[in-house]
Amino acid sequence: MIGLYQVLNPEELFAPRYCLTRVIYYNLQPRARSRWKDFSIPNFQNLSVTQRQCIQSSTWKSTAMVLWGPVLGVLLVAIMGYLYLLGLLRQRRPQEPPLDKGSIPWLGHAMSFRKNMFEFLKHMRAKHGDVFTVQLGGQYFTFVMDPLSFGPILKDAQRKLDFVKYAEKLVLKVFGYHSVQGDHRMIHSASTKHLMGDGLEDLNKVMLDSLSLVILGPTGRSPDTSCWHEDGLFHFCYNVLFKAGYLSLFGYTKDKEQDLLQAEELFAQFRKFDRLFPRFVYSLLGPREWLEVGRLQRLFHKTLSVKHNLEKDGMSNWISYMLQFLREQGVAPAMQDKFNFMMLWASQGNTGPTSFWALLFLLKHPEALQAVREEAVQVLGEAGLEARQSLNFEISAMHRTPVLDSVMEETLRLGAAPTLLRVVHGDHILKMANGQEYLLRNGDIVALFPYLSVHMDPDIHPEPTAFKYDRFLNPNGSRKVDFYKAGKKIHHYTMPWGSGVSICPGRFMALSEMKLFVLLMVTHFDLELMDPDTPVPPVDPQRWGFGTTQPSHDVRFRYRLRPTV
Numbered sequence: 001m002i003g004l005y006q007v008l009n010p011e012e013l014f015a016p017r018y019c020l021t022r023v024i025y026y027n028l029q030p031r032a033r034s035r036w037k038d039f040s041i042p043n044f045q046n047l048s049v050t051q052r053q054c055i056q057s058s059t060w061k062s063t064a065m066v067l068w069g070p071v072l073g074v075l076l077v078a079i080m081g082y083l084y085l086l087g088l089l090r091q092r093r094p095q096e097p098p099l100d101k102g103s104i105p106w107l108g109h110a111m112s113f114r115k116n117m118f119e120f121l122k123h124m125r126a127k128h129g130d131v132f133t134v135q136l137g138g139q140y141f142t143f144v145m146d147p148l149s150f151g152p153i154l155k156d157a158q159r160k161l162d163f164v165k166y167a168e169k170l171v172l173k174v175f176g177y178h179s180v181q182g183d184h185r186m187i188h189s190a191s192t193k194h195l196m197g198d199g200l201e202d203l204n205k206v207m208l209d210s211l212s213l214v215i216l217g218p219t220g221r222s223p224d225t226s227c228w229h230e231d232g233l234f235h236f237c238y239n240v241l242f243k244a245g246y247l248s249l250f251g252y253t254k255d256k257e258q259d260l261l262q263a264e265e266l267f268a269q270f271r272k273f274d275r276l277f278p279r280f281v282y283s284l285l286g287p288r289e290w291l292e293v294g295r296l297q298r299l300f301h302k303t304l305s306v307k308h309n310l311e312k313d314g315m316s317n318w319i320s321y322m323l324q325f326l327r328e329q330g331v332a333p334a335m336q337d338k339f340n341f342m343m344l345w346a347s348q349g350n351t352g353p354t355s356f357w358a359l360l361f362l363l364k365h366p367e368a369l370q371a372v373r374e375e376a377v378q379v380l381g382e383a384g385l386e387a388r389q390s391l392n393f394e395i396s397a398m399h400r401t402p403v404l405d406s407v408m409e410e411t412l413r414l415g416a417a418p419t420l421l422r423v424v425h426g427d428h429i430l431k432m433a434n435g436q437e438y439l440l441r442n443g444d445i446v447a448l449f450p451y452l453s454v455h456m457d458p459d460i461h462p463e464p465t466a467f468k469y470d471r472f473l474n475p476n477g478s479r480k481v482d483f484y485k486a487g488k489k490i491h492h493y494t495m496p497w498g499s500g501v502s503i504c505p506g507r508f509m510a511l512s513e514m515k516l517f518v519l520l521m522v523t524h525f526d527l528e529l530m531d532p533d534t535p536v537p538p539v540d541p542q543r544w545g546f547g548t549t550q551p552s553h554d555v556r557f558r559y560r561l562r563p564t565v
């Protein structure tokens with residue numbers, strides 16, 4: 001400080017450093033001031049009044065400036081940081097994909113994206129081409145729309161694209177579940193063991209019994225089941241698949257009637273959660289809806305609690321295996337309840353809606369329904385289709401149904417619209433199939449939306465919006481797996497189950513369960529749309545990106561158990 005004063009020359013009297021010296025001087029305690037006063041301005045008293053006034057006034061102005069200087073500096077840094085966070089300062093760097101920040105700071109394109117993701121991405125692709133980065137609620141998403149370039153993203157040989165971290169945050173928010181080390185890998189190994197191969201064969205038997213119980217009721221076939229019943233097709237399919245799936249995976253008590261009632265009630269609550277789900281994920285709920293979501297979460301944690309599960313028989317090996325892992329990791333029972341909720345959601349959120357689309361397409365396309373029925377007669381034989389006390393048939397026949405397989409694949413092509421997300425760890429070069437290279441920025445998210453870029457690509461699937469039940473059949477009746485884009489064979493010609501590290505581990509079980517249901521319905525029941533001319537309803541635009549889509553409204557139909565086949 002002393003040294004600072006000594007080097008001052010007259011011109012510097014107005015400089016901030018001098019002023020600061022004076023301020024500090026006048027704020028010193030008297031004793032300290034007396035020690036310091038030798039260093040006051042030389043000959044200040046000898047200056048003219050005007051000179052002194054000028055010095056004093058300038059000094060105070062400068063003092064204010066000096067005081068505010070650092071504050072303003074900090075403020076400026078804060079504003080710059082904020083603007084940076086808002087994305088206003090982000091610029092496209094060389095080699096990066098086209099950047100579209102949208103017109104609203106921070107939010108970017110979030111509103112149009114959330115309103116109708118499909119239309120939004122169609123528009124962006126038309127504007128920017130196959131790769132582009134958009135800002136959505138402060139986060140940058142790079143969408144890759146060329147399916148021939150999906151390989152490096154899904155294989156991620158350099159381990160630069162992370163799925164787990166993103167998923168962990170999401171499941172904490174939605175289900176309240178705190179991930180533990182290794183649980184993602186464990187879910188996949190549990191599923192390989194119990195939802196595929198021999199494990200699946202056992203589960204299929206349980207599922208067939210559950211479907212029969214749910215559709216016919218605990219007393220089985222009765223005169224009542226042979227009468228016409230009217231319902232919404234979406235409600236009917238979702239309700240049946242949910243109850244049968246829930247009971248098969250989470251187990252029964254000794255009282256089946258009570259189990260059915262409880263499953264019915266759980267479905268009603270599940271649908272409430274399901275309806276709020278898209279806006280919950282996007283944080284768009286109003287205060288009352290937030291409260292409702294909290295209530296539903298607590299209800300599911302309680303209903304699926306491991307304490308309750310102890311009272312049940314026949315919980316699936318899949319759930320038991322996963323809960324045992326969590327117990328061994330020391331996960332608290334309350335957290336295991338949340339895990340159960342997550343698994344209920346994953347296992348029941350898509351099978352009902354997919355089965356709805358499948359049955360609706362069959363009802364709208366009598367030639368397809370006829371083909372499925374003929375195939376069933378062929379593989380099961382007339383006798384195998386007779387509805388006895390319960391609904392039944394030889395499950396192994398499901399391995400010999402290429403027509404039904406094609407119907408399901410076509411249904412999933414038209415109905416399943418998941419988004420695949422990966423967080424970029426460290427700047428990373430993405431090599432496209434055409435040789436072009438793009439720089440992906442650390443912290444951004446790489447996103448694939450195969451519904452638009454694959455399922456609806458007319459090059460891969462001519463007349464992509466049409467339901468063609470034999471699209472996945474070769475002329476000789478075998479499964480068709482050769483599809484092309486721009487003359488090149490394409491590996492990912494449909495992606496209803498996602499792909500890579502996050503591929504659905506329940507896909508084989510899902511397919512078996514839906515096939516069982518569709519087979520039972522078309523072979524054992526008469527089915528009719530109340531209005532045969534009713535068009536296929538449009539997709540509820542809020543559901544794009546969340547697995548299987550849902551219709552914007554239900555379709556009335558009626559059904560009755562066939563007296564004889």
Ligand code: HEM
Nearest residue numbers: 346347350351354416418420496497498502504505506510
């Ligand atoms: C039509 C029915 C189904 C469809 C379309 C479907 C689709 C999907 C998709 C696309 C994902 C990956 C999401 C992502 O990449 O973030 C996924 C994940 C998952 N699915 Fe399915 N799924 C179905 C049925 C099932 C069933 C029946 C089960 C279990 C019995 C199941 C269990 C799971 C689980 C546990 C995950 C999370 C996997 C992980 O964290 O890596 N799914 N499903």
